[in-house]
Amino acid sequence: MVFLPSSAPARPRRKFSSQPPVVRAEEPEFLIEASAAYPKLESLALDARSSLRFAFRIFDPDTVLRHPRTRALGLETWGDLIAYKLDRGVSFRLLLTDFDPVVGDTLHEDTWRAVHHFYARQEKADTPWDMQVLPAQHQARAGRYIRLALAPAIYARINAKRRELNALPPEERAETFQYLRGYHRYLRLARSGVVQWRPKLILPRIYPVTHHHKLAVFDDETVILGGLDVNERRYDTPEHDRPAPETWHDVSLCVTGAVAAHAARYIADVWNVNRKAAIQSMIRAKAQYPRLFGCLVPDFDILDPPPAATTETGPVPMQLIRTVSRRSKVVGFRMRPKTVDSGIEDAYFALIREARRLLYVETQFFRHRPLADALAARARECPDLRLILLLPAAPEEIAFDDKNGLDSRYGEHLQADCIEVVRKAFGERVLFVSPAKREYTPDEGRGILNHAPIIYVHAKVAVADDAWGIVGSANMNGRSMKWDSELALLWNSPSAGALRRQLSTDWIDAEAGHAPMEEAFDIWKRTAVENARRNPAERRGFILPYFADEASALGMSLPLPPELV
Numbered sequence: 001m002v003f004l005p006s007s008a009p010a011r012p013r014r015k016f017s018s019q020p021p022v023v024r025a026e027e028p029e030f031l032i033e034a035s036a037a038y039p040k041l042e043s044l045a046l047d048a049r050s051s052l053r054f055a056f057r058i059f060d061p062d063t064v065l066r067h068p069r070t071r072a073l074g075l076e077t078w079g080d081l082i083a084y085k086l087d088r089g090v091s092f093r094l095l096l097t098d099f100d101p102v103v104g105d106t107l108h109e110d111t112w113r114a115v116h117h118f119y120a121r122q123e124k125a126d127t128p129w130d131m132q133v134l135p136a137q138h139q140a141r142a143g144r145y146i147r148l149a150l151a152p153a154i155y156a157r158i159n160a161k162r163r164e165l166n167a168l169p170p171e172e173r174a175e176t177f178q179y180l181r182g183y184h185r186y187l188r189l190a191r192s193g194v195v196q197w198r199p200k201l202i203l204p205r206i207y208p209v210t211h212h213h214k215l216a217v218f219d220d221e222t223v224i225l226g227g228l229d230v231n232e233r234r235y236d237t238p239e240h241d242r243p244a245p246e247t248w249h250d251v252s253l254c255v256t257g258a259v260a261a262h263a264a265r266y267i268a269d270v271w272n273v274n275r276k277a278a279i280q281s282m283i284r285a286k287a288q289y290p291r292l293f294g295c296l297v298p299d300f301d302i303l304d305p306p307p308a309a310t311t312e313t314g315p316v317p318m319q320l321i322r323t324v325s326r327r328s329k330v331v332g333f334r335m336r337p338k339t340v341d342s343g344i345e346d347a348y349f350a351l352i353r354e355a356r357r358l359l360y361v362e363t364q365f366f367r368h369r370p371l372a373d374a375l376a377a378r379a380r381e382c383p384d385l386r387l388i389l390l391l392p393a394a395p396e397e398i399a400f401d402d403k404n405g406l407d408s409r410y411g412e413h414l415q416a417d418c419i420e421v422v423r424k425a426f427g428e429r430v431l432f433v434s435p436a437k438r439e440y441t442p443d444e445g446r447g448i449l450n451h452a453p454i455i456y457v458h459a460k461v462a463v464a465d466d467a468w469g470i471v472g473s474a475n476m477n478g479r480s481m482k483w484d485s486e487l488a489l490l491w492n493s494p495s496a497g498a499l500r501r502q503l504s505t506d507w508i509d510a511e512a513g514h515a516p517m518e519e520a521f522d523i524w525k526r527t528a529v530e531n532a533r534r535n536p537a538e539r540r541g542f543i544l545p546y547f548a549d550e551a552s553a554l555g556m557s558l559p560l561p562p563e564l565v
Contacts, residue, residue: 025257026314058229101182140337226252244453257313268303318491372418376425394446413555466497478563508541
């Protein structure tokens, strides 16, 4: 039995709902690539009668709408669509991740731009809106000695940002600086318009954990969840007919029924834990820069979660699974938060233990040694088990931005180590693959695989024996399994096999997608090997063998917790 016990509390004193129970609902609808997910999100938002509850790591209100229905109404962006629904009395709650302001400076700025966008529109609305947008920064912080050790690197990044800001035109500099809320502890905007250091240097705060979930709940009846945030960077189609740095493979699910109420409960739990800190942050923003942030309303209701639904609304057993962590006492060398719910990791372990014939996995990162060890143990126990694992050929920052910082090099070291553990155990029964476009390039680098630009993989999918499936926001790395806030769906149905077959169709062709599960591994392996020998334009589909040699060469072992990357 793979489903997790639903009675175990997720954390002490019941500040977070217990593990969601197993419920029965209709078959999940698979939304492969944003070209499928974005129009579905728009359609469900248009049809919402009472409430929209969103929880995203990134939600850009300037993202272009794609559904013909929204375009027919004259709506152009997600900001327009939300305003349209608010004008018609629908309640909107957006739990929007905020980030470490120094390490995640661009994301931190984008969060506050989105917050400002919605409240500025609310201020101009003809009728009162039932809207709250909460910037949620995970409150886990690194201990004092960790902060001391990393202070030189942190201050170097702050100084680089100061120089970057001062290189901007004065008006753009002033506006950008105001959105960089977390930098105001270290820098100030002088009357001359120049960004300067504050007179007194302080020990920097370091926030190593984020809320990484991506889900939208409509009327507490339907939920879309998976690995996909909402912005233009993440839009792609199954043809991946875009420049390599704009490709983005992702998978989401749409489910109607009891599981949606449990997703709404999850949003309420995270919201209520973060609301007080968010109120204080918005009060400070409003006081410091009233011209820009005077529109903010720093008042967030406690969200009352809907009743824990147990009504069976379909034939498919399923369960929401989570990663939940909380701030631990900030002392000494401590960097790890306290993990209070490792349901996603537990589900992966269970899926691996029960797999007998084929495991199909897509993940952005494969860096969690406990999962690698579990796969290796299962390979030795079950000689008939085969594994297909699809990864991007290189991390995004290395492939497209040519950034080889210590964090990236440490991540590459962990991934090369995990791949070696699994490869030794499985031998010829494991296949590591990466997708690349079917076009030739003479360029070289990590963004190129077998003379073709890579396709970036961001999906988080696991299918065991075409019977069990997991789709969510969690990668196979320590952050997702232990630290970051994550949500996924575990379900038991032949539809899990249908998802694998659809992905096989998209990555190879319809013939591969229609082949029986017993033939899948051989088809994938033969295709990847033959594609590596062919010119890109002559390849069958997109897949090629993944080689860990470059990751191993770049990788660097560091005395840091694996969960950091």
